[in-house]
Amino acid sequence: MSKKIFTKVLQVGIVVDDVEAFVKKYEEDYGIGPWEVKFYNKENTKVHQEEKQFSIKVGFANLENVQFELIEPQDETSVYAKFLRENGPGLHHIALDTNNHDEVCQEMEKRGVPVIHSGESQRGTFTYLDLRKELGFIGEIYK
Known part of the structure; x- marks a missing residue:
């Protein structure tokens, strides 16, 4: 068995x-809530290593120990807008905890896993890893 990464x-x-x-649907039909909705104007982010700025509206709610994040693009420049255009509403990423953000980024680079998006958020530095070929989803890690 290999070292636990996530x-x-x-x-x-x-x-x-x-x-x-x-x-409304999450609260009324599934009992998930309460929700906090915020607007973010993201700056100093990189998408495929290119600087990007964009705006999003985000809703947050906790279900036990997992946070749900609903992301509504407010313009056409973000990875979220691209995802919505190509796929419609749906699962974008799963955020995973690590023991060391930088070591995981280095390990993923060695494995040829591309960084899709990176920048700063309310949790600190974030990195989206394209784990779709390996695990079937986009992974997000924080520092």
């Missing part, structure tokens, strides 16, 4: 076309 699931990130409508 230690737990932190968050499920879902791209949506209307945060308020999805919040």
Whole structure:
């Protein structure tokens, strides 16, 4: 067995076309909530190593020890807008905890796993790893 790279699931990130409508559905139909909705103007982020700025509306709610994040793009420049155009609303990423963000990034680089998106968030430095070929999803890790 190899070394444990990811230690737990932190968050499920879902791209949506209307945060308020999805919040209502999650609360009323599934009992998931309460929700906190915020707007973010993201700067100093990189998408495939290219600087990008974009805006998103985000809803956050916790279900036991996992956070749900509903992400509504507010412009056409983000990875979330691209995802929504290509796939419609749906699971975008799973955020995973690690013992060492930088070591995991180095290990993923050795394995040929590309970084899709990176920057700063309320949790600190974040990195989206394209784990779709290996694990079937985009992974997000924090520092």
